[in-house]
Amino acid sequence: MYDIIIIGAGVNGAFAAYRLAKYKLNILIIEKEIDVGNETSGANSAIVHSGYDPHPGTLKAKLNVLGNSLYDEICQDLDVEFKRIGSLTIACTDEEVAILDELVENAKLNNVPVELLDKETLHKIEPFVTEKAVKALLAPTAGIINPFELCVGLVENAMDNGVKLNLEEKVEKIIKDEQGYAVVTDKGIYLTKIIINAAGVFADEVSNLVNEKKYQLIPRKGEYFVLDHFSEPYVTHTLFSVPSSKGKGVLVTPSTHGNYLIGPSSMFIDDKEDEATNKDTLDEVIKQAYRLVDKIPMNHLIREFAGLRAYHESNDFVINQLTPGFINVLGMQSPGLASAPATSLMVEEMVKENLKLVLKDDYIKTRRPLYRLNKKSLEERDALIRQNPQFANMICRCEQISEGEIVDAIRRNCGARTIKGVKKRVRPGFGKCQGGFCEPLVMKILSRELGIDMKDVTYNNRGSYILQNKTKGETND
Ligand SMILES: Cc1cc2nc3c(=O)[nH]c(=O)nc-3n(C[C@H](O)[C@H](O)[C@H](O)COP(=O)(O)OP(=O)(O)OC[C@H]3O[C@@H](n4cnc5c(N)ncnc54)[C@H](O)[C@@H]3O)c2cc1C
Structure with missing residues (x-):
């Protein structure tokens, strides 16, 4: 019998495994994809937000600010690329300037350092910002991270400490009894005392297998352009639009590898597996990006991609334990990545309500660095x-x-x-x-x-083969 089964190896499942791996526990991660971080956690803006904008008092605000502060040590331990480059929220109109003023007050309540910059100072530090910009809000603690590398680093460290990972295995049914839970997958049945449901856009369906209270998550797609890295100077901070009811809006940002991301769009969809990009949507993304910068070097465009936000009607994270021993981590829209180190601390506390946790003597805190x-x-x-x-x-x-x-x-x-x-x-x-x-x-x-x-050999998931037959000599069926 397992002590804990974690469903999903995105950043929240990976962080839960990493946090709990230091205890004497028998832990299994079950992930339906062929790799960790293959869904939303591998397809987002990769920003460790400072936390100036979530509404004070929400879980988003609390976990974002704490999560942000925990990233330096974790990334150092796991050799994950993370840079505190700071963010600039760009205002071009009087209405947007008024929103920046509100954001300054919000930042104070969330305890996040920010500074308003005038046009001249803004253009001195970011010459490529649009000439139309009149003011900007600098949040120096915002950072950029490689979120996929983060998921790999977290799970690798958890595995170095004895956690098991089952890939390409989908949880289909969960049965509760006095001892705990039987988790039924498309490959087998596993018994466990505790379940951590970190199934991303599918976390509602997993929760609904057990809990009387039913959830619904609506996928909200975000589409991006990726530009290659190039030697000419370009933006050095994350540039945000002024936020609206639809979210943080389009951004222009460098990535940890020196590429540039432009996006995301924001569109509710029906299909939780639809990660296709669309020309009209991306045309609109570019239009919005021109509200931040006057020049976009589209000759360096190398790729497009899309990720799915797990929208819940509360517009906040939903982290709870409605049935003893069944922990939900759902509705993890942005800033879910920035918050993940703190979210996992909350999950750890919930696990402590169910199990007596004893630290391992031989816990390995750091990951062997990559060669780079x-x-x-x-x-x-x-x-x-x-x-x-x-x-x-x-x-x-x-x-x-x-x-x-x-x-x-x-x-x-x-x-x-x-x-x-x-x-x-x-x-x-x-x-x-x-x-x-x-x-x-x-x-x-x-x-x-x-x-x-x-x-x-496949490109990604089952069936994505590259080669079919030999073209010369012996043929295969
Ligand atoms: C467009 C976009 C931009 C974003 N930008 C940012 C940002 O800049 N900063 C930030 O902080 N946050 C951002 N976010 C939010 C952040 O990406 C998410 O909060 C985070 O990645 C959610 O992680 P997760 O582990 O909960 O979900 P996921 O990464 O989706 O992981 C869930 C995993 O569960 C698996 N799974 C599902 N069902 C089952 C099952 N039945 N059996 C087994 N496995 C299952 C899935 O395959 C998946 O791997 C953004 C999100 C989007 C979509």
């Missing part, structure tokens, strides 16, 4: 290559990623099993050629390391 060859000096690279010549075999020319790094990303706990898994962990395929050169080489490495046929 392209950030090392020539001397450091040389030393690594002398230890292992795979570091000299450059697989991705655009991003400068070696075979040694890819092999490491596959062999670690919570290692990559797909092309997308390798790409999102160590970046081959993220550059200008978008995998045109390196994808077949990555496939070969995956095939060798996982001991599977090249034909069985």
